[in-house]
Amino acid sequence: MAADSAAALRAIAVYKFAKGIGLLLLAAVAFRLVHTPSLEHFASWVEQLPLRSGHGIVLRWLDALLGLTPRKFELIGIGASIYATLFLVEGWGLWRRKRWAEYLTVFATASLIPFEAWEIYHHFTWLKVLALALNIAIVIYLWRIVHRGG
Numbered sequence: 425m426a427a428d429s430a431a432a433l434r435a436i437a438v439y440k441f442a443k444g445i446g447l448l449l450l451a452a453v454a455f456r457l458v459h460t461p462s463l464e465h466f467a468s469w470v471e472q473l474p475l476r477s478g479h480g481i482v483l484r485w486l487d488a489l490l491g492l493t494p495r496k497f498e499l500i501g502i503g504a505s506i507y508a509t510l511f512l513v514e515g516w517g518l519w520r521r522k523r524w525a526e527y528l529t530v531f532a533t534a535s536l537i538p539f540e541a542w543e544i545y546h547h548f549t550w551l552k553v554l555a556l557a558l559n560i561a562i563v564i565y566l567w568r569i570v571h572r573g574g
Contacts (some may be wrong), residue, residue, distance in 0.1 A: 429569065433518045436529070436562055440515035447508035454501035458494045466490075523570075530566045533559050 457466065463506045492500075510532055517525020 430521065430567065433521060433526075436566070437515040437518035439558070439562075440511045440518065440529070444508045444511035444515060447504040447511065451501045451504035453496045454504060458497045458501070491571050526566050530563055530570060533546060533565045533566075537539075537563070 514525055514529045514532065519531060537556065537559060540552065540559065542553045544556060
């Protein structure tokens, strides 16, 4: 394997590790907020913040967050844990230059692209567009590596 391919795989692995760690943090927060006292403490802390003027988006986001039921927090935690596991396995395999990880990453990343596009269509942000573009580039790059056999 060429040095530039190895470096690219390592960069993709780091990206997958970062996503996995971020999702583990999200899962930990979601599981922590399942317990009503934690959510109530969080809500009272948020009420103390000076967000009432000029921060409409933040307030809508917080209202939506505080409106979630404990069951939804559990589902968020479970979903985030599953995806974190997938991303960490992909990252580990790519870091170790395992062929199966290249296939897994192509399949898993490509399968999520339609959902990312749908999300952008309904809730546009430039960060989502950047993430989608990066994921498409990863799929194309890894597909070319897998398809040519190296």
